[in-house]
Amino acid sequence: MLLASVDTDCIPCVPIPVTTDDDSKHAVRVFNVLRGEASQIRSTPFGDVGTVFSGQGIELVWVSKLGEPVDEDWFSAEEVDLILVIQGQLRFEFESPGQPDRVLAVGDVLVLPAGTRCRGYRWPRDASDAAVFVAAYPTGQLPPATVHAG
Numbered sequence: 001m002l003l004a005s006v007d008t009d010c011i012p013c014v015p016i017p018v019t020t021d022d023d024s025k026h027a028v029r030v031f032n033v034l035r036g037e038a039s040q041i042r043s044t045p046f047g048d049v050g051t052v053f054s055g056q057g058i059e060l061v062w063v064s065k066l067g068e069p070v071d072e073d074w075f076s077a078e079e080v081d082l083i084l085v086i087q088g089q090l091r092f093e094f095e096s097p098g099q100p101d102r103v104l105a106v107g108d109v110l111v112l113p114a115g116t117r118c119r120g121y122r123w124p125r126d127a128s129d130a131a132v133f134v135a136a137y138p139t140g141q142l143p144p145a146t147v148h149a150g
Contacts, residue, residue, distance in 0.1 A: 038052050047063045080111065091103050099116070
């Protein structure tokens with residue numbers, strides 16, 4: 001399983017392939033993010049990423065961060081990026097000295113304005129469980145998983 005704190009009595013996740021280019025694009029689908037379900041899953045240097053939906057001008061992904069390094073680079077989106085923490089905590093640092101760092105807990109949503117340079121990572125760094133968040137953003141920009149670091 002991808003997510004460290006998932007109940008071990010759960011049935012292992014079998015991702016359901018869904019693309020917006022096939023006949024199932026209008027089918028109702030349910031994905032359990034905490035079981036690591038997605039239409040596509042990939043590993044990056046800064047966490048596992050599951051694409052739940054991509055199409056019609058929006059993408060929704062989940063990101064699971066466990067032991068990855070903190071990205072030394074800053075992330076910046078061309079449009080607004082919405083980030084909802086669903087497990088653990090994330091610490092966000094901002095390049096601008098006028099913007100204080102923030103620790104987000106389960107249920108917190110970060111509305112990241114376009115052009116805001118930041119990086120995010122699991123907090124505390126030695127937590128035993130993965131930090132998991134869901135991000136929604138307009139398509140045409142880099143997915144947050146490639147840069148919402150470590």
